[in-house]
Amino acid sequence: MKKILIVDDDPNIRDYLVSLLEDNGYATCTANDVRDGLKVAKENKPDLITLDLEMPGEWGPRFYRQLAQDDELKNIPVIVISGLSGNDYAISKAVATLSKPFDREELLGIIKENII
């Protein structure tokens, strides 16, 4: 079973993504900030990550930079899901950038295409 890491500070949105992804046959793990996210990523080696940009403490781009420096993690595809407008270039190497509130089918489609 492919595993997806969800990084978002809003517990309601984490719950939503967990239910949505598990209902569609993925395993999930979650983190509510950048530090936690890196830790969970190292422990679980997820197949894909959804990443919020604006979080308390360090922001999403910082997470991505640290991820990219880790040889074990740098090839994991990242989908940005954020409430910030004009966020397309915040993480240019992300496989996709979705705006909140996002479209469920669009997200599932992108995951399907990108999960290795």
Add this chain to the structure above:
Amino acid sequence: MAENILLIEECESHAKALKLYLERSGITVFIGTTIDEMQSRIRTKEFDILLVNPFLNGQSIWSHIKKIKNGKPLLQVIVLCTKKNLDQAMDEFGTNAINFLEIPVSSKALNLAIVHARKCIANEQRIALYSERLADLEHDRTLYQQLFNEVPCYISIQNRDLRLIGGNTLFQKDFGNQIGEHCYEIYKHRSSPCPICPVAKTFCDGKSHSTEEVVTALCGQQYHVLTQTAPIVDDDGEITQVMEISTDITQIRQLQGHLSSLGLMLGSMSHGVKGMLTALDGGIYQMSSGLKKNDPERIERAFDLIKQMADRIKKMVLEILYYAKSRELQYETVDVVKLVRTVVSTISSLARKNSIEIKTDIPESLGEMDIDSNWLQAALVNLAENAVEACQHDKGNEKNHIVEFRLWEDADKKICLSIKDNGMGMDQETREKMFTLFFTSKGSQGTGLGLFIANHVIKQHGGEITVESMPGQGTCFQVSLPRKKPEESIAPFGKSLEAPSLD
């Protein structure tokens, strides 16, 4: 200058002799030998000099000449007469004649008299011209003074020491007639010049400068003004004074402040709104998948989430509406205890969910009070929610979290409510900024409007709000409110945009 002279003399041969003499110097001379001739000549032609022997047939014609002289004040009169009449002529004419010549006339005396008459004519013409100009000037001066006075701006004139040396009517009305005082004392009650002074700049470079200032009138009213300056130069082109024109733009600034803070608010909230909408989507998804799977636990959780999101969105929209629209309070009479119990019950489910204990010290009855129950209740709920959230976020210790409500009537017959928590508390900065517009310590969860509005609503009711807080120890809000509508209420939003200050 070639003068016209009217010569009146009853002795025609003497007259002709004089005419001949005068015409040699290029002067035109007309002769008259009777009163009638004199009057008809005067009527038909302009004369500069009347050379007259005022004794025709032994009778003085002074009264006739006086009439002529009244009609033509510029006409110069030279009297000719015999030695025996000279004294009487002088008595009669006095200063109306510029010269008295004795017959037989000496040519030297006549020449001098003519020259003297010329000078008098020239002087009087000049004086006439000057007085005409002076009248014009006076008229213009009145006009400009009126323009200066009636301009619907504050105009003041200042010298190099920034002392006032004049002001228009509006300036004097609102700032007093304080000639000689310093501009900054009158406008701003300062004891030293303003750091950026457009008047000083204009004295320096002779150009117009502008600034925006807040000035305080005699009555204490503050005005936002756009101040512009212009140099006033003397005849040598040196700037001796500077004119300062201040236009009242208070209303524009208030409107602008309101609009820009509205824009700022919408911008700062959009992230929070998007988060809530996404969570709402999540709730709907969980609800529908829960129904499909027939999973009651999931359905219940989803319903809880949807309810929570609906509440938050409702609250946020109400806050925006409250801020966006200046509204007067709608007073009604409510039961004090009932109101507070409603507030407590509104937050009790949130408290229960987070294992926070609620203690109350509320009397059986405290009578009624006049309030806008919608807004006051919302304000109190906001304070109560803050207390619960302060406990909720106070993690990493084994504290039993408690929120205490206490309600009583104080010595001034005011209704007092204290809401005390033992949550995370606030540092000084948060305490100082907590009532400021758009300040939030909750990240995207807060609008920064809640406490700002709560404070404003309580002030609008004539109430007071105080806060004590220590980081790590907890916070206590205390609200005191009069039972009746205050006589003088503070303005709703749109009129007063200042963030309320911390008591």
